[in-house]
Amino acid sequence: MSALPSRLARDLHPVAWWGWAIGLAVVASMTTNPWLLLLVAAVAALVVAARRGDQPWSRSFRLYVALAAVIVVVRVLFRIIFGGGDFGLVLLDLPEVPLPGWALGVHLLGPVTRESLLFGLYDGLRLGTIVICVGAANSLANPKRLLRSMPAALYEVGTALVVAVSVLPQLADSLRRVRAAQRLRGGDTRRVGRLRRLVVPVLEDALERSLALAAGMDTRGYGRAGELTPARRRRSGALMLAGLCGLCVGTYAVLDRTAPRVLALPMLALGVVAALLGMVGAGRRVTRTRYRPDPWLLPEWLVLGSGAAAATLAVVASNRDVLAAYPAPDSWPALTVTHLAVAGIALLGGMAAPAPGGAEQAAVGPAAVVVR
Amino acid sequence: MIELRGVGLAYEETPVLRGVDLTVAEGELVLVTGATGSGKSTLLGVLTGLVPRFSGGTLSGDVLLDGTSIVRTPPRERAHLIGYVGQDPAAGFVTDTVEEELAYGMEQLGLPGETMRRRVEETLDLLGIADLRRRDLRRLSGGEQQRVALGSVLTMHPRVLVLDEPTSALDPTAAEDVLATLTRLVHDLGVSVVMAEHRLERVVPFADTLVVLDGRGGLRSGVPAELLADSPVAPPIVELGRAAGWQPLPLTVRDARRRAAGLRERLGVPPADAPETTAAGGLVGRGVTVTHGSTLAVHDVSLTLRPGTVTALMGRNGSGKSSLLWALQGTGRRRSGSVSVSGRDPADLDESDRRTLVGLLPQNAADLLYLETVAEELAASAATADALERLVPGIDGAMHPRDLSEGQRLALALAIVLADAPPVLLLDEPTRGLDYSVKRALSATLRSMAADGRAVLVATHDVEFVAQAADHVVVLAEGEVVSSGPVRRVVAESPAFAPQVTKVLGAGWLRVDEVVARL
Numbered sequence: 001m002s003a004l005p006s007r008l009a010r011d012l013h014p015v016a017w018w019g020w021a022i023g024l025a026v027v028a029s030m031t032t033n034p035w036l037l038l039l040v041a042a043v044a045a046l047v048v049a050a051r052r053g054d055q056p057w058s059r060s061f062r063l064y065v066a067l068a069a070v071i072v073v074v075r076v077l078f079r080i081i082f083g084g085g086d087f088g089l090v091l092l093d094l095p096e097v098p099l100p101g102w103a104l105g106v107h108l109l110g111p112v113t114r115e116s117l118l119f120g121l122y123d124g125l126r127l128g129t130i131v132i133c134v135g136a137a138n139s140l141a142n143p144k145r146l147l148r149s150m151p152a153a154l155y156e157v158g159t160a161l162v163v164a165v166s167v168l169p170q171l172a173d174s175l176r177r178v179r180a181a182q183r184l185r186g187g188d189t190r191r192v193g194r195l196r197r198l199v200v201p202v203l204e205d206a207l208e209r210s211l212a213l214a215a216g217m218d219t220r221g222y223g224r225a226g227e228l229t230p231a232r233r234r235r236s237g238a239l240m241l242a243g244l245c246g247l248c249v250g251t252y253a254v255l256d257r258t259a260p261r262v263l264a265l266p267m268l269a270l271g272v273v274a275a276l277l278g279m280v281g282a283g284r285r286v287t288r289t290r291y292r293p294d295p296w297l298l299p300e301w302l303v304l305g306s307g308a309a310a311a312t313l314a315v316v317a318s319n320r321d322v323l324a325a326y327p328a329p330d331s332w333p334a335l336t337v338t339h340l341a342v343a344g345i346a347l348l349g350g351m352a353a354p355a356p357g358g359a360e361q362a363a364v365g366p367a368a369v370v371v372r
Numbered sequence: 373m374i375e376l377r378g379v380g381l382a383y384e385e386t387p388v389l390r391g392v393d394l395t396v397a398e399g400e401l402v403l404v405t406g407a408t409g410s411g412k413s414t415l416l417g418v419l420t421g422l423v424p425r426f427s428g429g430t431l432s433g434d435v436l437l438d439g440t441s442i443v444r445t446p447p448r449e450r451a452h453l454i455g456y457v458g459q460d461p462a463a464g465f466v467t468d469t470v471e472e473e474l475a476y477g478m479e480q481l482g483l484p485g486e487t488m489r490r491r492v493e494e495t496l497d498l499l500g501i502a503d504l505r506r507r508d509l510r511r512l513s514g515g516e517q518q519r520v521a522l523g524s525v526l527t528m529h530p531r532v533l534v535l536d537e538p539t540s541a542l543d544p545t546a547a548e549d550v551l552a553t554l555t556r557l558v559h560d561l562g563v564s565v566v567m568a569e570h571r572l573e574r575v576v577p578f579a580d581t582l583v584v585l586d587g588r589g590g591l592r593s594g595v596p597a598e599l600l601a602d603s604p605v606a607p608p609i610v611e612l613g614r615a616a617g618w619q620p621l622p623l624t625v626r627d628a629r630r631r632a633a634g635l636r637e638r639l640g641v642p643p644a645d646a647p648e649t650t651a652a653g654g655l656v657g658r659g660v661t662v663t664h665g666s667t668l669a670v671h672d673v674s675l676t677l678r679p680g681t682v683t684a685l686m687g688r689n690g691s692g693k694s695s696l697l698w699a700l701q702g703t704g705r706r707r708s709g710s711v712s713v714s715g716r717d718p719a720d721l722d723e724s725d726r727r728t729l730v731g732l733l734p735q736n737a738a739d740l741l742y743l744e745t746v747a748e749e750l751a752a753s754a755a756t757a758d759a760l761e762r763l764v765p766g767i768d769g770a771m772h773p774r775d776l777s778e779g780q781r782l783a784l785a786l787a788i789v790l791a792d793a794p795p796v797l798l799l800d801e802p803t804r805g806l807d808y809s810v811k812r813a814l815s816a817t818l819r820s821m822a823a824d825g826r827a828v829l830v831a832t833h834d835v836e837f838v839a840q841a842a843d844h845v846v847v848l849a850e851g852e853v854v855s856s857g858p859v860r861r862v863v864a865e866s867p868a869f870a871p872q873v874t875k876v877l878g879a880g881w882l883r884v885d886e887v888v889a890r891l
Contacts, residue, residue, distance in 0.1 A: 144468065163466070169510075181739035183703050183723045184732050185788045186753040200742040204774070209463050215422050216464025220525065221451030221480030287482035291475030292489070 010357040011053065014141035015149055016300040017353075021137030023307025024346055027314040028129040031325040032122040035335040037129045039343040041068070044129075044136040047350030052139050053357070064135020068128030075124030079116045082107055088115030088330065118329040145294060152283035159222070163213065167206075174205045224287065236281030239274050246271020299353050306349015310342045317342070373398045373564060374454075374532055379418055379433035380589070381411075388414050390589030392433070396532065396581075399562040401554070403575055403596070405605055406585030408807045409777050412568040413459075415585070416534050419566060420456040421447035437531075452481055455525030456534045459805075460541070461517045462510065470512075470520050471496075471505045477528040488527075495523045499553055514689045515546025519553060526557070533557070535567040539574055540805055543688040543833045544868055547574055554578070570807050573607035573836060573872055576600070577624040597621045605808050608836055609872045611884040615891060628876040635877070639890050642880025645858035646843065654678045654827035655700060655730065655796045659709035662695045662851075669695035671851040672709070677796060677827035682818050684838040684859070685831040686869055687848035693831040694735060696848065697798045700829070701732040713796055724792075731794035735801045737785035741773040746784060749773060755791035763787055763817055779810035786817070797821060799830040803837050815841035839863070839871035839882040 021044070028040050045065070052058040080094075096110035144165060150158035178201045187197055217223075250268025253259040317338045318325035327333035376394040380387065388411040396402050404412050417423030424431045425446065435443045442450060458464050467473045474495055478488045496502040499519045504512065512520065518538055525533065538554070539547035555578050557563045569575045576582070582596040584603050592599060597620045600610045609628055613621040616635050622628035655677040662670040670692040677683055685693050698704025700711055702718030703726065711717055713729045721729065734740065743749045747769035750757055760767060764783035767776065773784060782802055789797070799818075803811055811834070818841050822828050832838060838845060838859065845862040847855040847869065855862050863870045864879035873881050881887060 159466075177734075177736065178739045180698070180703055181734045181736070182742075184701070184727065184734065185740050186724065186727065186791060187742075188752060197742045201739050204738070211426065212458055212460060212463035213466070215426050215447075216456075216458060217466055218426075218447040219420050219422065219451060219454070219456040220466075220477040221448050221528070222466075224448045224451070224480055288479050289482050289485060289488065291472065291479055291485070291492070 009355040011142065011145070011294070012051075012140070012303060012353045013149070013294045013296055013300045014143075014146035016296075016303045017141035018137045018146065019304040020307035020346070020350060021133045021140070023309075023311040024136070025130045025133040026311035027342055027346070028126055028133060030314045030318045032126055033325060033327055033333050033335070033339065034122055034125055035333060036325075036339045036342070037122075037125045039335075039339065040346070041129045041132045043343050043347045043350065044132050046347060047353075048136050048139055050351060051353050051356060055142065057143060058139045061135050061139040064131055064138070067135075068131045071128045071131060072121065072124035075127070076117060076120045079120030080112050081109065088113035090114075091117065115329040122327075122329075148290070149294065151279055152288065153279040155288065156223075167210075170209065171202070171206060174202050174209075178202050178205070232281065236278050239278030239281060241278075243271050243273070243275025243278055246274055302352035303349050306345050306352070310346040310349070313338065313342050313345065373438060374419065375436040376418065377434045377436065379431070379435065381414055381418065381423060381429050381431050383427075383429045387589045388429070389418070389591075392589075392591055394583065394591070394593060396564050396566060398531075398564055399558055400580045401558050401565045401578055402567070402581045402583060402593075403572075403579035404566065404568045404583045404585065405570070405572060406591075406807075407587050407605065408570075408779060408805070408810060410585040410587040411589070412585060413536055415583075415591075416456075416536055416566065416568055419532070419534050420454055421445060421450050422456070448480075451477060451530075452528050453530055454532045454534060455528060455530035457518075457521045457525060457536070457538060459536045461521030464521060465509045465517075465524075468509055469505070470501065470507050470509060473509055473520055473524045474527050477524060481528060491527045491529075495527050498526070498556075499523045513546070514542050515549055518542065518546075518550050522550070522553065526563075530563070532564045532566060535565065537568055537570065537805065540570065541689075544574075544835060545688060547833075551575065551578055570605075570805065571607075571834070571836075572605065573609065576607055576610075597623055607872065608839075608884055609876065612873060612876060612887060615884060615888050625872060625875045628872075632876050635887075639877070639881075639887060642878070643860075643886055644880070645860045648844070648858065649678050649680050651679050653714060653795065653825075654681075655711065655713050655829075657700055657709065657711045660696065660699055660711065661707040661709050662692070662699045662704065663707045664695070669851050670699060670848075673848070673851070673853055674709075675846055675853070675856070677829050679795065679825045679827050680822050681843045682822045682828045682830065682841050683844040683846060684842035685829055685846050685848065686833070686835075686838065689833075691848045692851035693848055694800055695851075697732060697800050697829070697831055701730045701798055702726045703732070727789075727792040727794060729794055730796045730798060731789040731792060733782075733785055733789050733797070733799045733802060735804075737782050737802075738774075740785045740788060741781070744772055745769060746771050746773060746776070749784060749788060750791075753788040753791045755787045759790060760784060760787040764813070778805045779807075779813070782806070782814070783817075795825070796827045797829070799828070801831055801833070803832050803834045811837050812840065835863075835869050835871045838869070839873070845869070 024040055024044060028037055031037065048061050052061070090111045090113050092112040094109040094112060097108035099108055144162055147158045147162050175198070178198060182197045188194060246267055249263055250265070250271050253263035253267060254265065317336075321336065321338075324334055324336050324339070374396045376392055379389055379392045381389040392415070404415055406412055414423050414427070417427060418431065418435060421442075423429065431443070434441050437453060465473055466476050471492060474492045475488050478491065496505055499522060501516065501519055501523065504516060504520070509517065509520065522533075539550055542550065551574060554565055558565055567575065576596050579596050581593055582599045583591050583593040584599060584605065585591045600606050600621055601614070606614075609623065609625065610621050613628065616631075618631050622631055657676075658674050660670055660673045661668075673696060685696070687693055695704060699706045702711065702721065703723070706719060711719065716729060718726045718729045741749055743752060746760070746767055747757070750760060750769070757769060760783060763786060764780055767780055767784070773781060776784065802814060806814065815837060818828050818830065830841065842859050845855070845857065845859050846853055847862065847866065855865060860880055860882065863874055863882065867875070871882055873884060873887065877887070
């Protein structure tokens with residue numbers, strides 16, 4: 001297996017990683033079973049540890065884990081502070097703070113029950129696990145390459161996002177520089193004045209930079225017109241618009257049970273088809289090509305497929321065995337074979353990805369001026 | 373090949389270019405020069421199509437490429453014909469690694485994958501940046517960024533390269549690298565190059581045609597040696613040639629040296645450095661060390677800035693000059709070592725007291741300015757209009773600081789820093805983008821401040837400016853002092869930092885006015 005070229009060290013297609021992570025997140029959202037949630041988080045952590053590169057975004061996983069922990073703690077604290085434990089086993093009987101009449105239905109403190117605590121814990125765990133799944137995708141896939149994989153019709157939007165992503169660190173840099181520079185001169189020391197001293201030069205700098213960037217992109221051919229006649233451009237525009245209307249009507253009809261059934265799924269499908277046709281038409285206008293696009297090979301299928309399979313299995317299982325997926329707070333939650341299978345599929349799929357490719361050479365930090 | 377016919381450009385009622393005719397032939401290197409604000413960038417913008425689309429103004433006349441008019445073609449449709457690199461190459465980068473940046477233009481042109489792959493590899497080799505291919509663009513040095521920016525337009529195989537001050541931000545060695553690359557392109561690929569530049573001393577030897585803008589909207593073009601005989605802007609070597617009466621004027625150090633044998637005998641013993649003052653005061657730094665994270669920026673630097681002395685701080689890009697200046701001023705964090713100005717350490721004071729001890733003019737003077745008019749800026753910092761008038765006369769107080777010329781804005785920032793009357797003044801790269809006359813004015817300002825008893829330290833790449841302004845030179849490399857002493861001695865020791873007059877006449881001679889005084 002390791003001799004196949006598709007298994008050589010390289011960066012997996014970002015869409016595959018995102019698909020896998022979304023599959024995991026679906027698994028997490030379909031259950032409050034703490035064992036399954038912890039398993040999903042562990043799978044995400046294991047795959048991240050084994051398959052992330054050493055680029056800046058790869059180190060962000062720890063932040064997401066910390067955020068997840070905060071979410072769990074906050075959820076449980078909310079349960080204690082706002083009480084709501086009207087039934088179940090009382091663990092701690094706090095005195096309830098009397099509230100005025102308009103705050104009807106809101107409790108402050110009061111008895112803390114085992115049920116309400118566990119409910120808060122499970123709910124927090126579910127949300128935290130979803131956050132960890134998103135974090136896994138973020139640290140496994142290069143966010144810029146993901147934007148570059150957008151369909152051709154959305155190329156402009158993708159470029160705008162890429163530029164926005166790269167501008168942020170520059171803005172921080174410019175902020176630091178201006179703050180240091182403003183300390184070198186006398187001037188307004190009042191609060192509003194100080195803010196102005198910071199904001200005006202930073203904004204001027206940002207404007208100048210974006211103008212320079214726009215000029216640079218324009219002189220390098222960004223936004224060249226393809227060989228498309230106005231008639232065809234109008235046709236693809238009309239298709240997109242019709243598709244959008246179809247999508248809106250269809251979604252509404254699906255959600256509103258009283259609407260005629262003809263408007264529901266058929267309309268939705270029609271809208272999707274029209275929008276896709278429009279996108280293809282608009283994409284054909286584009287005469288751009290892509291330099292060294294990320295390949296889509298067997299590992300990509302395996303990773304994406306494992307995510308989809310795990311999600312499907314979890315959805316089916318939660319419909320079949322509701323008690324295992326949403327355990328009652330008064331009993332010990334059970335871990336079923338299906339749960340283990342879900343986690344196993346996701347883990348195996350994640351590990352099917354090749355090792356990350358060679359990272360950028362270790363570079364010396366930017367010559368920034370550190371200011372006390 | 374490319375031709376301007378009767379091109380005129382006016383912003384509202386102010387004409388910048390008037391009836392300009394210019395022809396650029398295939399494989400020609402055209403150097404555009406002129407005083408600040410004479411319309412160099414505007415002329416380049418007309419070629420690329422960025423003027424008037426990005427700048428406003430009314431354009432008249434016609435631009436022809438191989439006989440077809442392209443004046444109505446937007447820049448993006450000219451991309452495969454005309455490549456443009458702006459003043460700050462980093463500002464024009466769209467992607468984040470070297471390889472992707474080289475491919476970006478070709479992606480827009482819609483070239484097939486194999487062609488892109490081949491051209492990227494060729495260009496990496498042509499510019500000698502193959503080992504940088506995966507590097508983050510923002511972490512490259514200035515010279516490397518400039519070469520990547522060149523490469524990113526070369527992959528589109530343009531017929532003409534338009535470059536706006538490609539070497540102004542580079543240290544002498546990096547600048548020579550970039551210029552050597554450009555000459556190779558002109559010779560090997562037959563690309564035409566149109567380049568604007570202030571520092572003629574570097575570029576004139578490579579130019580086939582010189583275009584001098586006169587500042588009133590007109591231009592003169594011709595063979596550099598003829599045009600420079602009476603041009604208002606001229607590199608030191610030409611001024612030396614004019615003073616010595618050489619015909620035709622030498623443009624390279626090599627030519628001038630061959631002529632200079634007789635002159636050297638006539639001049640006699642070269643002038644010597646003035647004895648260093650031993651006056652007390654000024655700034656004394658001992659063992660200053662600065663780190664940024666795990667990077668050592670400045671290591672164990674000791675230096676003394678005496679009152680009445682202008683010291684130049686030189687060294688390649690990233691050698692720690694800025695870090696040292698900020699640490700000496702006290703705003704930048706110092707890892708270890710001591711700094712003392714009349715017995716006090718500026719780092720221990722709060723920022724307003726610190727300013728009265730050491731003034732610092734940062735690299736980007738615009739970072740200091742935040743108000744709408746010059747008068748408001750002066751009032752906010754307790755500077756007087758007189759102080760500004762003494763630096764640069766005739767600035768209207770009602771003007772917006774952004775509308776000032778580079779030299780005027782520098783003077784305004786300097787007046788603001790000097791409002792606190794610090795006995796020690798530090799300047800970080802003040803000569804960027806200044807023409808010869810503004811640089812002369814700046815060096816006179818620095819000399820007069822030293823004469824008032826201030827200690828001045830100026831970080832710069834510009835060796836000709838050092839020759840004019842400095843008494844003492846400190847050279848940094850990798851954060852350490854590698855050479856320090858009176859200007860004539862240091863310059864004699866390090867040929868890379870020698871001004872043109874020294875290269876021609878030998879150690880001891882720095883400036884043309886010294887030679888003129890002896891003749």
